[in-house]
Amino acid sequence: MVDTRKVGVLGGGQLGRMLIEAANRLNIQVNVLDVDKSPAKQISSHDGHISGSFKDAAAVKKLAESSDVVTVEIEHVDVGMLEEVSSQVAVEPSWKTLKIIKDKYAQKGYLESHGVQVAESIDLEGKGVEGLKEVGSKFGYPYMLKSKTEAYDGRGNFVVKSEGDIEAAQKALGDRPLYAERWADFRMELAVMVVKTKDGVLTFPTVETIHEDSICKLTYAPPRNVSPEITARAQELAKKAIGAFEGKGVFGVEMFLLKDDTLLINEIAPRPHNSGHYTIEACPLSQYDAHLRAILDLPIPESGLRLREPAIMLNILGGQTTDSHVQIAKKALESPNASIHLYGKGDARPGRKMGHLTVTAPTLAAAEKEIQPLIDVVDQQKGKAVTPSPASSSPEPLVAVIIGSDSDLPVLKAGLDILTKLQVPFTTRITSAHRTPDWLREYSKAAGTANGLRVIIGAAGGAAHLPGMCASWTTLPVIGVPVKATHLDGVDSLYSMTQMPRGEPVATVGINNSTNAALLAVRILGATDLEVRERLRVWMEGNEKEVLRKDQKLLEEGYQTYLKSMGK
Amino acid sequence: MVDTRKVGVLGGGQLGRMLIEAANRLNIQVNVLDVDKSPAKQISSHDGHISGSFKDAAAVKKLAESSDVVTVEIEHVDVGMLEEVSSQVAVEPSWKTLKIIKDKYAQKGYLESHGVQVAESIDLEGKGVEGLKEVGSKFGYPYMLKSKTEAYDGRGNFVVKSEGDIEAAQKALGDRPLYAERWADFRMELAVMVVKTKDGVLTFPTVETIHEDSICKLTYAPPRNVSPEITARAQELAKKAIGAFEGKGVFGVEMFLLKDDTLLINEIAPRPHNSGHYTIEACPLSQYDAHLRAILDLPIPESGLRLREPAIMLNILGGQTTDSHVQIAKKALESPNASIHLYGKGDARPGRKMGHLTVTAPTLAAAEKEIQPLIDVVDQQKGKAVTPSPASSSPEPLVAVIIGSDSDLPVLKAGLDILTKLQVPFTTRITSAHRTPDWLREYSKAAGTANGLRVIIGAAGGAAHLPGMCASWTTLPVIGVPVKATHLDGVDSLYSMTQMPRGEPVATVGINNSTNAALLAVRILGATDLEVRERLRVWMEGNEKEVLRKDQKLLEEGYQTYLKSMGK
Structure with missing residues (x-):
């Protein structure tokens, strides 16, 4: 040992x-x-x-x-x-920390006193129905009524939507120690697993959490459509919050990302947490490894908390039948990247956490696509209407080929054929820099952040602004194909692309040479994807053999016969 | 369940x-x-x-x-x-399969009869010393003497180096059922884990195995310096071999890669195998998941057998002291990407398999670097002289900047500064297409296969062949910086790069614009590495702010004062 x-x-x-x-x-x-x-x-x-x-x-x-x-x-x-x-x-962590955290109202007060932003709260212990009404006038509706203690997975919470709800709320939770929280009008929920060691505070990556009926349903690592600046800020906030407590171990920090991009702490758990399950497969060290090492003062090298691959975690909750969780797990066996964890709890009870599964993939979009059929099973069990995902098995595009006008499409055909042949999923779009500048801007900004694109190929002629403008709005590599227009033999387009100012490069290939643009995109993908690289290698080997074959033919036949066979 | x-x-x-x-x-x-x-x-x-x-x-x-x-x-x-x-x-697998495989001589005969290449063998049961001598005259020395049964981890094997060894060999193994194998003069050993299901045969990736004292020491996934063509051939051979047997489950197939690149089966194990331990962390489904599913006829989606990240497995063998394995494990706690598996065997005995560890990393070279100090501990325990790895913590280069002559270095300075600023590890080399064509060829062919390079930047002037020739020998993306030479204003260099024939693209940036070449390399790395992408985004944001600041100044001061502050 x-x-x-x-x-x-x-x-x-x-x-x-x-x-x-x-x-x-x-x-x-x-x-x-x-x-x-x-x-x-x-x-x-x-x-x-x-x-x-x-x-x-x-x-x-x-x-x-x-x-x-x-x-x-x-x-x-x-x-x-x-x-x-x-x-x-x-x-570990200290009993003092557990004492503060187990009382959610005390937890919030403690965090506030340490300068950590939390939702505004009002103590309601002993205040009865009158207290609830007063909160309504102060916070407005809806507001959140919560039990200070023993509240989790939705139990002990009540959303007071209007004064008319107060009686029901009092009936549901009146016998518990209550407090009220101002409604956080959040854009989404984020969570960070924090590790407190004898030496300091470390964090796992920020994840997005999706709750349904107040129970965690999904976590996305990394979060969808959230800038790296915000995920870094979430980690800092989580560090600050946990730095305020005594003791060692991992802590789950749940927070709200408000519509103005500010962050508020929602709740803290002084232990491994549902929002950290994804770390088992997605990170070199899991939250469980980290907890064990932290409480035993064993080393935790920080880069072991990195994300190996994007990951989505789906909770397997008990449904209406005692084997509902087994049905989800069975379906997940068909999912190549799904790691299944059943907890050995026997028969399911509705809403009980029976297990979870994590899908990791090279891109979050690929993980989303793979996990969707499993989410559908979960939703069906809950009786939710499920729109079946389109049966299309077309993979998510990695390359976008953008043109300013459909007149450039013929020039691109050879390149699109290459992408098809080398099995690189791509999409083709018309986004003119001059006729649809806003659309080009929107498309470029979303590329690689709101979708799984990794490379953009832009073709344009004449003043040829398309790839250069695209490069100014994206951080993805942009390849430019200079198209030969009416005058200047394509040199105008070539210069418009190569001579971009310092700061926003366009990877320019030869005039009208969409083949090379496509092959460059393949090389870029192949820099990290060895399967793609191997397909390219085989393709190049084929070309080499073809030229060697021609050389042999020329040697054997002599140049005159050879020219004849070329019809010259 | x-x-x-x-x-x-x-x-x-x-x-x-x-x-x-x-x-x-x-x-x-x-x-x-x-x-x-x-x-x-x-x-x-x-x-x-x-x-x-x-x-x-x-x-x-x-x-x-x-x-x-x-x-x-x-x-x-x-x-x-x-x-x-x-x-x-x-x-599962069938007792018939176990019966054939547990007798290594029968195993080889069975494989041969199914058209699978194995090392040539001679039965020696009951042949005594004379038999051993006859083998020597037929196979030459050295040859391999093996017990047909109960031989593993080096026990039951004897390398007969010369006729003088025969007596000792007879003494060591004479009481066992023996056979001899022709010495395989191999370049390296490869292994493939194969999954046999009710529906067919699937394989995990090919790995390289390193044996020491006839016990597996290390596995590398993927193998080092082996072409994808060979790894694919190894998978096919392993599939063919296992396809010949009855029953379901995973099988370990060990083979030799000979110096002429042919493959020979060495041994088969009808069960999970040491060379498949790496799959626990490195693949979505492990060899254990696969074995369980195969014998229970549960689904095994083939793409779940892919490599998430390159991985190296190191066995933790018992050493001279009873806690030698604990010392290795403790050292491994400091290694951020090492997953440690101790087997719960209590005190160590020399050579006993006490555990293993797997390091996964974005590149095999990074994994090699991380695992080296752990291999050093293993070697020290064995009393082997260990050359301490250089203390340098410089990360392995991802970008190579190649120039034909040191006279191009000043043009590249701005780009190298950018790579340094954005924390992209790079190397700079002089590889002239005309003065050192063989060195350029060697360097280009090794790029990304024998090392962890992902992008190459080549700068050249005039006829500017460097990046184009490099692109012809590598499958990595190659960026070209046209350098302005004495005549033609750099347009000569520019055309030499952009106008590459269909097939081998060079991603060309502006004349002398090494800044954009570096930024393009950063974008290419950032296509899959979100940390790099974020650093680029922050850098671009800084540039944006700087221009906005200047705009404000111009607005406030007017153009005359502004020009004065520029000294014009």
């Missing part, structure tokens, strides 16, 4: 189970306190587990006695017990 | 353990027949395991009774017992 210390965990659900997967690989013993045959215990066979509830003081004490570090997979624990055992065993 | 059928496994070592890791995620129950606390049983807690030896007939019968499909993690089993139980339970 890498470490002879034993880790004790309060709770043996799926988070504990995946923590044990990581610990098993390092031969680190994890003692689980939970009922027998709980998900975590199923994959860990030793006699150090404790049977019982993680809310039972005697059991917690027993766990502490048999472990060197105690951690949690759920924050709804008796913090007082952890405070007590912390004199005899390390508790 | 995805499947309610139970899988029985003969043997609970590391292969069984990693098979269970895969099964756990699908909640498929695997019953292990081996001693208690064996590596596989440690991560599987249920009451279906059988305690005992996989060589014990009664225990095998008990396993068969409690399972729906029986498989093996080792081929040295009593095939007769499997034949017996195969009437009541599915055995």
Whole structure:
């Protein structure tokens, strides 16, 4: 074993189970306190587990006695017990942190006092219906009514849409310690897994999360249509928030990206989190590896938290039948890039987290395409109307071939034939720099950010602004094909492309030579895609053989016969 | 669970353990027949395991009774017992296949009879010392003496280097059933994991394997300095070999790549194999996922066997001390892309497989660099002299900037500054198309195949052949910077680059504009590397702000003052 210390965990659900997967690989013993045959215990066979509830003081004490570090997979624990055992065993993260975080109202106040932006909140404990009405006048409607404690996966939350809702809200949550939150009019939800070690704070990449019925449904890594500037800002905010707390381990930080691009912290979890499941496949170190290493003071090299490939995680929730989760998993077996994780929970109950799956792919768009049929199964189970995805199996385009006018299309035919032959998915669009400048701008800005494009080929003649303007609006490589127009033999177009000012290059090929533009696009894709490169190599080898064959023929026949066979 | 059928496994070592890791995620129950606390049983807690030896007939019968499909993690089993139980339970792969493969001489004969190339072999059973001498006269020395059965990880093999070795060879292996193999004068060893399903035969990528003391030490995926044509041929050969056998599951196929580039099968293993461990991290589906699915007739989408990233696997073998494997694992914790697998075998014994680790990275060269310090630890433990790797932490170059003469270097300075500023690792080389044509050819052919280069920038003036010739020998994208020479204002160089024949494009930028060549290289890398793209975006944003600032100044000061501030 890498470490002879034993880790004790309060709770043996799926988070504990995946923590044990990581610990098993390092031969680190994890003692689980939970009922027998709980998900975590199923994959860990030793006699150090404790049977019982993680809310039972005697059991917690027993766990502490048999472990060197105690951690949690759920924050709804008796913090007082952890405070007590912390004199005899390390508790990570600190019981003080758990105490603050498990009370969501206290959590928000704590973050605010440390200069971290959160949604505005009002304490409602003991305020009854009158309190709820007052909040309505102050925040307006809708607002969010939340239980301070024991609220997760939508339980303990109520959206108060109007004064008419207050009675129902009071009925649903009135017996719990309540507070209200101003409605965050967000554009989307983001999340960052943060690792707090003895030396500092590290972050995994920012992801987009999609919730449905207040339960996490999907995470996208990286987020869709979010600038790198925002994802970096989200990581900084998450770091700042977690830096304010004591103790070691991973923390899930959920936040809102508002319509004006500001970020607000929504909630913090002091443990591995659903929004970090994707790290198992998508990153060299997973959130579970990181948690284990952080609480044991083992090294965590920061670049191990990078994204290997874009990834989408889909939760497998229990549906109306006891085997609904199995149906999703079975369908996922047909998905080449889907890694399936079932948690060993037996029969499904509606809304219960039964498992998850992660699809990784070279581009997020490819992952989206692959996961869609699985999302459709999930939605069908929920009784949602599903528009079947178009049956077309055409892959997402990697190359866009743009022309200013359809009159340039004949020049491009040879290049488009090459792309087809070498199996490079492409799209052709008409985007004139002078007749549709706004459309060209929109298309160029979206290229590679809102879609999976990687290379653009622009053909133009005369003043030939198309590829140069496109290059000014995109960060993708732009290839220019100078088209021979009426005058100047195409030299005008050639100069318009090669002589771009310093800053925005156009990769220019020969006049009318769309073949070379296409081959250059193939080379660019092949720089990282070895399959594409191999297809190109085979193609080039074919050309080489063809020329060698002609040479042999010329040698054997002599130039006169050869010329005759050419009809000259 | 995805499947309610139970899988029985003969043997609970590391292969069984990693098979269970895969099964756990699908909640498929695997019953292990081996001693208690064996590596596989440690991560599987249920009451279906059988305690005992996989060589014990009664225990095998008990396993068969409690399972729906029986498989093996080792081929040295009593095939007769499997034949017996195969009437009541599915055995995969077929006992007939195991029977042929476990006898290496029979294995070779079977392959030969199915038209698969193997090393020439001679039966030596009962032939004694005289037989060994006869082989020497027929094959010459050295030749390989092997036990037909129970030979693995170097045990049961003897290299007979000369007639003088025969006595020692007879002493070492004389009591075993022997055969001799003609020495294969190989350039390197390759291996392919093959999946045999009810529908056909699929393969994982080809890897290079490095053996030391006849035990696998390293695997490289993809192999180093091997053309895609050869790796494809290796996959075809492996498919053909495994297609000849009955039954389902994964098979490890080890082969020799001879100096004339022909391939010979060395050995086949009818089970998951050491040379396929890398698939756990490097491929969407691992060899263990594939084995489980194959024997249960579950879907295996072929593209799930692709390489996500290049990967290197290093075995962690027992050394001279009982904790030698722990020392390697601890060192590996500092390696950001290393996934560590310890097998739970307790104290190390010299040469015993205690674990392995896999480093994945965007390029094989980056993985090689990262894993070298870990190989050094392994070598040190073996008492081998280790040349410490250069402490330089300079990353491997992604861009090569080639010039025909040092006189072109001043033109390139601006571009090299850009690459430095945008943190793109590059190298600069002098490779003249006319003065050193062979060196240019060698450098161009190695680019991107023997190293991690992804883009080449070539600068030249006048007839300017450099980038065009480079493009003819490489499949990487080549960017051309036309340099203004003494006459013709650089137009000569420009035309020499843009007007390349159809087939070998040069991405040409403006005359003397090395800035744009560098930025184009950055765009090409950024097409797949989002971090690079983000650095470029920020840089372009800076330029935009700078121009806007100047516009504001011009507006505020008027053109006369502005011109004065420019000193005009």
